[in-house]
Amino acid sequence: MEKLDCIVIGAGPAGLSAALTLGRARRKIAIFDNGKNRNRVTRESNGFLTRDGIKPQVFKEIAMKELESYPSVSISNETVIQVKKEEQKDLFLIKTSNNHFYFAERILLATGIQEEFSFSQIKQYYGKSLFSCPYCDGWEQRDKPLAIIAEAEKHMIHLTKLVYNWSKDLIVFTNGHQLSNNVRNDFARKEIKIYTTRIKNLHGDNGNIKSIELESGDNILRSGGFVVPSFYRPNQFAEQLNCQINENKRIITDGGRSTTNGVYIAGETETVGPSSLMMAAADGNKAAFSINMDITLDRF
Ligand SMILES: Cc1cc2nc3c(=O)[nH]c(=O)nc-3n(C[C@H](O)[C@H](O)[C@H](O)COP(=O)(O)OP(=O)(O)OC[C@H]3O[C@@H](n4cnc5c(N)ncnc54)[C@H](O)[C@@H]3O)c2cc1C
Incomplete structure (x- = not known):
């Protein structure tokens, strides 16, 4: 050989x-x-x-x-x-x-x-309308209504601050995880809404996300976003x-x-x-x- x-x-x-x-x-x-x-x-x-x-x-x-x-x-x-x-x-x-x-x-x-993702539905949208790297995909998502899906507070803060550079229309989803009052106040100042309720499902087609359904029954419209794998x-x-x-x-x-x-x-x-x-x-x-x-x- x-x-x-x-x-x-x-x-x-x-x-x-x-x-x-x-x-x-x-x-x-x-x-x-x-x-x-x-x-x-x-x-x-x-x-x-x-x-x-x-x-x-x-x-x-x-x-x-x-x-x-x-x-x-x-x-x-x-x-x-x-x-x-x-x-x-x-x-x-x-x-x-x-x-x-x-x-x-x-x-x-x-x-x-x-x-690896915290819930498996993310895979259907990952790389098409949900991304992890704003430097790679932020430009294409600019000014869109975006979701930030992140569970650990420190990851969520980092990603939200970064993505705010590309779109100010952000909603944060923590999938059941609580956030400190400091973070809530910071985000309120920037008019960023936070949902801490668990996510029930993601809706969309061909990899393009359209809404995020929560266990509370709310279905929040979003057309893209960033996640923390x-x-x-x-x-x-x-x-x-x-x-x-x-x-x-x-x-x-x-x-x-x-x-x-x-x-x-x-x-x-x-x-x-x-x-x-x-x-x-x-x-x-x-x-x-x-x-x-x-x-x-x-x-x-
Ligand atoms: C959705 C998404 C979008 C991205 N967009 C961008 C972007 O726009 N711009 C950018 O700069 N970066 C982007 N990235 C990041 C980029 O893909 C990575 O930074 C880069 O590919 C890392 O290169 P690598 O060579 O270290 O690993 P990889 O590119 O992952 O290559 C590793 C290779 O090793 C092979 N391999 C692994 N194990 C074995 C084995 N046992 N035997 C044989 N082969 C094996 C795999 O098949 C794979 O091809 C994106 C990543 C993702 C997930």
Whole structure:
């Protein structure tokens, strides 16, 4: 079996950008992606310089097409199901869902994160009319009647203040959670209404939200909004490779290098928190510089 210089797991902007830099540095790499990028639910991606408004799938296809110029890069749509270090050979071994095995000197984890919502109906509207990132989707929601759906007070305050920049027509829904008087007074000053009653249902069609029905029987009309998901890593690869992870679940890195020799991290998977296409791509680029430098110093 051929030994690769590096295996990149995840072809989001982080992994793709790393693959481009490594391909251009003539490194023999394989990149794996199972098409579960969390932004696949949305119609357009915004804010990436020169690609504002692009469809997520088109963004990915352009990046993959560019990689075709570099013969040392291969792309596979297999899911990586196991990653381990073969200590004696000082190599990483991965296994895919098709029962294929690959060996590499180094490994880059760029597998992103996934969302969980406090109630499942949000999924039907997420990426179409309910979003989590105002920088990504605030412009398209500007001046609309918006809902802020958030349970924890600190998340709700942060998101509401931020979104107020794009629309002043805001109603906050806490889904049964109470708010302090200070917050109520602050929001009253800005004429932001608050409903603390539990949400019974969301109504709309084709992903476009029209109203929020409460257990009290009220049905409040809204045409878009922002929510606060919780995020998790879709695998335990960093733990299995003994990478140091801090109390906030962040994988400790320096220039993309994890604390385990030969293991690198890029993109949202590092912090288990949301960022942006641009930031993830920059992370991938940075990690690829480190990978290439480490290979160079090892072999020169
Ligand atoms: C609804 C929505 C709208 C957004 N809009 C914008 C926007 O307008 N502008 C913006 O800048 N950002 C936007 N984002 C955020 C943006 O999508 C992320 O910041 C970015 O994609 C993170 O890049 P990443 O490379 O870290 O992870 P991802 O893009 O999530 O890529 C990780 C990849 O790893 C793959 N993978 C995971 N596990 C495995 C495995 N075991 N085997 C093989 N492959 C695996 C996944 O399939 C995925 O393709 C949006 C996000 C969402 C959810």
